[in-house]
Amino acid sequence: MDSHPIWGNPFNKSGSNLKDEIDFLSTVPVFDLLSAREKKKVCSLLHVRIFSKDEVVFRQDDPGVGLYIVREGKCEVYCEYSDLSCKRIAVMNTGDFFGEMSLLNDSPRSATIVAVTETKLLGLFRHDLLELMDSSPRLGLNLVYRLAQIVAERLRLINDFSGE
Amino acid sequence: MDIRVLLKLFLASLILIALVYVSLLIWEVITPFLLSYILLFVLKPGVTFFERRGLNHTLAVSLVFIATFGGATLLLTLFIPVMVNEFVGVRDNFSQYVQSFSTFVTSIKSYISQYSSFLFSFAPQEEILAVAENNIKVYVFSLFSQVPSILSITLAFILIIPFATFFLLLDEQIIQKKLIEFVPNRYFEVALNLIYNLNQQVGLILRGMFVRIVILTFITTAGFWIIDLKYPIIVGVLAGFTNLVPYVGPIFGTALAFLVAIMTGAPQIIYLYLLLITLVIHLVDNALIQPIVFSKSTNLHPLFVLFLIALGSVAGGVIGMFLIVPAVSLLKVFLVILYSHLSRPKKPAFSLYRKLEPPL
Numbered sequence: 001m002d003s004h005p006i007w008g009n010p011f012n013k014s015g016s017n018l019k020d021e022i023d024f025l026s027t028v029p030v031f032d033l034l035s036a037r038e039k040k041k042v043c044s045l046l047h048v049r050i051f052s053k054d055e056v057v058f059r060q061d062d063p064g065v066g067l068y069i070v071r072e073g074k075c076e077v078y079c080e081y082s083d084l085s086c087k088r089i090a091v092m093n094t095g096d097f098f099g100e101m102s103l104l105n106d107s108p109r110s111a112t113i114v115a116v117t118e119t120k121l122l123g124l125f126r127h128d129l130l131e132l133m134d135s136s137p138r139l140g141l142n143l144v145y146r147l148a149q150i151v152a153e154r155l156r157l158i159n160d161f162s163g164e
Numbered sequence: 165m166d167i168r169v170l171l172k173l174f175l176a177s178l179i180l181i182a183l184v185y186v187s188l189l190i191w192e193v194i195t196p197f198l199l200s201y202i203l204l205f206v207l208k209p210g211v212t213f214f215e216r217r218g219l220n221h222t223l224a225v226s227l228v229f230i231a232t233f234g235g236a237t238l239l240l241t242l243f244i245p246v247m248v249n250e251f252v253g254v255r256d257n258f259s260q261y262v263q264s265f266s267t268f269v270t271s272i273k274s275y276i277s278q279y280s281s282f283l284f285s286f287a288p289q290e291e292i293l294a295v296a297e298n299n300i301k302v303y304v305f306s307l308f309s310q311v312p313s314i315l316s317i318t319l320a321f322i323l324i325i326p327f328a329t330f331f332l333l334l335d336e337q338i339i340q341k342k343l344i345e346f347v348p349n350r351y352f353e354v355a356l357n358l359i360y361n362l363n364q365q366v367g368l369i370l371r372g373m374f375v376r377i378v379i380l381t382f383i384t385t386a387g388f389w390i391i392d393l394k395y396p397i398i399v400g401v402l403a404g405f406t407n408l409v410p411y412v413g414p415i416f417g418t419a420l421a422f423l424v425a426i427m428t429g430a431p432q433i434i435y436l437y438l439l440l441i442t443l444v445i446h447l448v449d450n451a452l453i454q455p456i457v458f459s460k461s462t463n464l465h466p467l468f469v470l471f472l473i474a475l476g477s478v479a480g481g482v483i484g485m486f487l488i489v490p491a492v493s494l495l496k497v498f499l500v501i502l503y504s505h506l507s508r509p510k511k512p513a514f515s516l517y518r519k520l521e522p523p524l
Contacts, residue, residue, distance in 0.1 A: 047341060047356075049349055056514050058353065065353050084512060112514060127360040135215040 018043060027095050028069055030146055038139045045132060047123040051075075051115035060112045064102025066125030070094050073119025078112040086112070100147055103129055172506050173499065180498070196321045200328035204336060205370040207232060211333060225333045233326050243397065250395045261427035268426045354505045358498065365497045369490045373408060376453055380404040380445065384417070387441040393421065394428040407449065409485045412473055414449075418442045464493060 022039045025031040031039055048071070051057055057068065060080045070092050077090040077098065089111065092098060098113060103126055133140030187194055207228050214224035254261075332339070340359065347355040384407075385400025393399065403417030418438070425434050464472075469489055476488030 044337060047344070047352075049352065051349060055349060057349075059511060059514065061511075062353070063357075065357055078514075080514075086514075114514065125356060125360075127356075135212045137216060 021046075024071065024095075028097060029150060030067070030069075030097060030100070030143070033142060033146055034139070038136075038142070041132070041136065041139060042124070042143070045124060045128040047125070049121045049123055051119045051121060053115060053117055055115050057113035057115060057121065058099070058109050060110065061108045064099060064107060064109045065127075066123055066129075067097055067099040067103045068113070068121040068123050069097040071120040071122050074116040075119055075121075076114050076116050078114065080112055091116070100151060102126065103147060104144070104151070173502060176502055177499075180495070192317075196324040197328055199321065200325050200332055202370050202374075203232075203325070203329045204332045205367045206374045207329070207333060208336075208367070209371070222334065225330065229326070229330050229333065247397055250398045254395065254398075257428075264429045265423075265427050354501075358501050361497055361501055362494060365494055366490075369493065373490070376449070377404060377408060379453055380407045380449060383445055383448065384441070387445070388421065391434055391437040391441065393425060393430065393434060393438070395424060399424050407445070409473060411470060412485070414442065414446060464489070464496075 018040065021043045022036055025034075025039045025042060031042060034042065046069075049068075051073075057075060058064070060078075072094060074094075075092040075096075075098070076088055077092065078086045079089050080086045092113075098111075099109070101107060102109065103124065106126070129140065129143065133144070210228040210231070211221070211224045214227055215221060219227070344352070344355060344359065381401055381404025384403045385396055388396035388400050388403075399421055402420055406413040406416040406420070409416070421438050421442075422435065424430075425438060472488045472492055473485050476484035476486075478484070480487065
């Protein structure tokens with residue numbers, strides 16, 4: 001169980017929680033190539049955010065600052081149109097991630113994300129990644145390389161899809 | 165500009181001012197932690213340096229901590245006896261210095277009166293000298309009477325600052341993460357952006373100030389020592405620090421050095437050397453240190469900076485003069501980010517879109 005946000009000792013890092021988080025990160029493609037030590041370091045950068053049912057995580061065209069990973073719960077991805085209509089384009093379950101493009105540059109969000117149930121997300125943000133690249137260049141490079149592979153893969157899929 | 169945006173901006177500024185006011189009320193408690201926070205920014209690049217070479221965070225922090233505070237202790241051990249000697253010298257020869265100052269004023273007066281007989285005729289010479297002597301005496305004795313309280317505060321700082329700095333260096337990321345957890349989801353990304361940008365700006369300013377203090381103090385003290393000015397360390401350190409106040413600071417520093425030269429009856433050639441040293445320091449500061457150190461940190465108009473310094477001196481004396489320019493440049497970053505967030509075109513609530521969603 002997590003300690004109280006105010007009265008709990010904020011420096012107390014629970015060993016079992018950390019192991020769970022490291023195990024979880026192994027299932028996320030962005031981090032699967034990292035060593036356990038590197039994953040531990042990444043864990044210290046992740047921000048935990050809890051979203052209630054139907055709460056908007058971010059809106060399309062908002063300035064993006066980073067990537068979110070679904071730790072628990074479910075999210076839907078929507079494309080918004082100027083005539084106040086929208087289209088659901090994907091559903092994100094535990095282990096899925098979104099917003100990876102915002103991690104690489106400060107382009108606006110390309111879609112709207114809404115929590116379908118109460119959802120726990122882990123956020124990795126650009127400034128943290130930049131600091132990580134500064135203090136641990138090898139780990140930062142591994143992470144960015146993996147991200148680039150994933151973005152390239154998704155781009156190829158979109159190209160294939162639009163070609164059909 | 166939208167009136168709602170203006171109102172929100174006004175409210176945010178009010179909250180900020182209230183926070184600053186409360187901080188001023190508990191100033192003495194906050195000061196050592198504030199100094200530790202300043203040290204955090206100065207020492208962080210050192211931690212990053214060691215981490216980049218493969219050391220883990222705790223080890224990197226410990227190394228930087230030991231190097232910094234060990235070095236500072238060594239430096240203080242070397243310089244405190246010298247500084248104490250200089251202070252004792254000032255105290256013991258004080259009446260002699262006042263006499264030298266009086267002689268100087270008398271010679272200036274007699275020189276000027278050759279050309280303008282009516283100058284000083286409105287007040288007798290003795291009266292002017294008595295007032296000047298009395299003012300200097302009061303100032304110096306009040307400075308000495310404050311020594312015990314300054315020592316007790318310094319002792320408290322010496323105990324608190326190293327510990328606070330160590331833990332801030334070690335757990336800064338965790339503390340920041342815990343604090344930002346309280347921000348509601350809706351404002352989380354804006355708050356994160358704001359904190360990162362402010363941190364970056366604070367880091368630039370503080371590191372810049374620190375580097376400038378160290379370089380200017382070193383050059384000034386060395387210069388004064390070379391030309392054989394009395395009390396080079398006290399005057400050098402004070403002149404080095406006053407250089408931090410833009411435009412006005414260097415004048416204070418030079419005036420202080422001239423005052424010491426006059427009071428100690430230094431040979432006339434020293435005045436020329438002092439002018440040369442001031443010129444060299446000014447050139448080095450403007451052509452080398454400031455462009456490198458401050459190129460990205462403060463982008464304010466010189467006239468506005470002068471106005472701020474005047475405001476700072478009224479609000480917080482010497483410390484106010486030091487702090488007001490960095491504080492305003494931070495406020496500028498804060499307001500620019502807040503404005504860019506608040507002035508974004510408002511979209512209809514997402515629930516409105518979803519009602520019109522075509523079936524999948």
